Amino acid sequence: MSFQSLYCAAFDGLSAKEVEVEVSFTKALPSFQVTGLAGNAIQESKQRVQSALMANDFKFPPLKITINLSPSDLPKQGSFYDLPIALLVAMYGRNNIKDSINNEKPKKYFAFGELGLDGRIKDTKAIYPLIFSLLSDEKNLDSIFFLPMESKDFYCQIPNLKAYFVDTLSEAIEILQTSPTIVNIIQELPFSYMDICSERYYYSDNFELDFIDIVGQIRAKRAALIAACGFHNILFEGSAGSGKSMIATRMPYILPPLRRNEILHNASHNLIITPNRPFRNPHNSATKAAILGSAVGHSVKFGEISLAHNGVLFFDELPHFPKSILESLREPLENHYFVISRLCTKVKTPSDFMFIGAMNPCPCGNLLSISKECRCSKREIDSYRGKISEPIWDRIDLCVQMQEGDSNKDRISSKEIQKQILDAFKFQKNRGQKCYNSRLIGESLEEFCKLDDECISVLDKAIARFGISLRQKNKILKVARTIADLAGSDNIHKEHLAESISYRKIS
Template identity: 65%
Template sequence: MGLNLLYCAAQVGLEAKIVEVEVSFTRALPSFSITGLAGNAIQESKQRVQSSLLANNFKFPPLKINVNLSPSDIPKQGSFYDLPIALLIALNGTCDLNEITQQNTDSKPPKIFAFGELGLDGRIKDSPSIYPLLFSLLSKQSNSLFLLPKVAQEFYSKLPNLKAYYVDCLQDAIATLQNLPPLESHSCDLPFLHQEIAGEKYYYTQEFPLDFYDIIGQERAKRAALIAACGFHNLLLEGSAGSGKSMIATRIPYILPPLRLYEILQMAANTLEISPHRPFRNPHNSATKAAILGSAVGQNIKPGEIGMAHLGVLFLDELPHFPKSVLESLREPLQNHYFTISRLQAKITCPTNFMFIGAMNPCPCGNLLSLSKECRCNQKEINAYKTKISEPFWDRLDLFVQMQEGKQSAHRVNSLTLQDFILQAFLFQKQRGQTCLNSRLQGAELEKYCVLDSKTKETLEIACEKFGISKRGRDKILRVARTIADLDSSAKIQKEHLLESLSFRKI
């Protein structure tokens, strides 16, 4: 008999749980079984493993082979278990992994993780499930070695502190385990433009698939888009059909502030792409509540659109046409920037730090603000349409803009110019020691960075009293004013900054 051990991982919610892959060979009728709540993809791996081992001249011993995935109470899915299973069968207890790893380190022997799907000829393929597991594991496992598909080396090598061997085929993986070679060093720097501030790099790109230059006129809406993008503020655009609401919304993601390496790698867990372009999610108004918020079947929890939009933009077009239950459910993630999915068998909290953009018509027919078309709605229909959005939801929005109608100036501005304004304001924020974007300022930081002189403060108090603005609304006005001041490179919020912020508030 022989027994050996490798490690893999299972996705439980948004976290990776370590899985021990162990194999035993016992004297009995020859058979091959996998235990430990293995899903269909893992059960099918028996055929892939057998074919790849036979293709590499391996002869199965006349023994009962049992592979166990522990802990056995966690459901497991994925084709990436192929590699550790095949390696343990091929080594057949002839290789003491602890002894090998002890020879390569002076400290406690590291755990060896193996991920990869096997082709029938022994090639090792990548799987889209591997990267999220690696990203989660690296936050917990500092003293670990990984065996990964070489086809994804460029992608995985951007993960900091990843100690990995990259292999093309099963034979390479076996040879690597039998004699662990020295690890190759790799650079985690990304091939994108960046600003280095206080020793940390912030990445961005000047590629604009959709450019603000395409938008003619709508100066006030473009000004609101610049402020919203600079401070990551929530924005609602109201206007007639064809006035440019969606055009503005779809161009905002490309001018948002730059990202840290960790944030780009975190986004890649959803997008499977390393890019400084932030995610843009635009669900249709027929999407279900589960699709927007997330769903759970047993312990298998999947984030919805709000989770996929983390660090990016969630755009809801035709906002009043979304079910009221969906809109009301967005109040918590808009306020707290996280959302908890609770079910009988599982509970998970997913980050939802997104910028919200909404677009709506002024009335059901869309012509209420039009200068050339007559509105066909009566007042009752207009009121019913607008009351679909509750006051608490309105209170969580930072900027509200009505699109301009009629003839406008032909002035244009491109996305590169707007991005330059935002980069200057971002640098200005970091130089004063700010750790988050303006829309995320809370408590002591809000008081520290949103300083008003006595006259400006009096103006704010008068406005709050006159228009019945809540404490939340008051803080949002201050945050927007802080962003406007940053765009002017002003250390303090001046009265004109506050007045402009008030002008974008839905009263």
């Protein structure tokens, strides 16, 4: 009996777990079996592997071939197991796999790829997130990967990746036998960037949707600028057609720049390397599982709040979302993660997004209209607004009423807004701040949001007059800090605090 092994991976929750692919050849009736909780796609790989090997002049020995995927209690799915299975079978009767770097300590060889019937190696959407997760663990930094050549430019963006990129199965077999030197050059991201404190931040200056299209709405655009700069949650309230959705859909293009690792993390969901942040806009008929995510066994299905990580989650017609969904947003809006708990699974999913809400002022939408009469009773209006609970209101940093019939024709482009945000972002980083203003807590909040005596007096009067909660008070301070950053001020002054208070919830 001969025996060798390679490695692949499977998701266990959100983390990639190594899967050792083992092969044995035993004297028995000829057969080809795959064990280890292999899903349908893996069971079907036997036909693809056999065809690919025969296309490369491999003759199957008259033996029983057993492939085992270990650990055997972890469910596995995916056609990317084709390549390691084929390589192990192809190595039958050949020399053992050589170490690729000067015969030092043995390296782990990972192989990912779907096989065509002619031996071509194809990419699949499941490979990238697995590799990104594996290389987040220091123990895999010396590992060597076999990956599809067709996606070389995509995978070469991942730091610390040591890989052979192959087009065909025969190329992979030859590399296992000869172990040529690996030359992997991490490609620079082809985006605009700024260097701050020895770190590079990337952004896009291509605005598919531009603020220049929005006429008037000076206050709403100012609030959008503040929200984007500090990554604050914001709610727009106004009549139908006043521009709420227009502003919301343009905000992802002006948000602060991203680090390389954040861009690569976002690519795990959409398989696109871009400095544009994700924008998720679920309909109010979406199910709770679609919004929050779900888990079945070891498999996690991301919801909208996780797909919006590092980006924007936009709820249009906010009061029409089911109350159970709105109340479930409390945890991710406050803690920036969400825990999916099921019978045998508990997974903590990252959900650090900027929340944008839009709503009408009343059920008919005409309460703030200057040309139409509202048909709603006070009871109906109270019931409509009451669908959003006080804890949810508490988690919204800025509330803005749209101005219908705004005669001001002033316009500002997204490029101009972005410049202000980039300058403020650089200002924040240069003072040693590691997070967005909206994420300041504890000692960081006290350090960067100090108030002088005059500001303390103004804030105390506002708290007494409007019944502001402690959470609202902290949000007022954070928004004031962002306003001061946009003004290039080291300290929060009275005018910054007053503007911040003006964006509180309107009762």
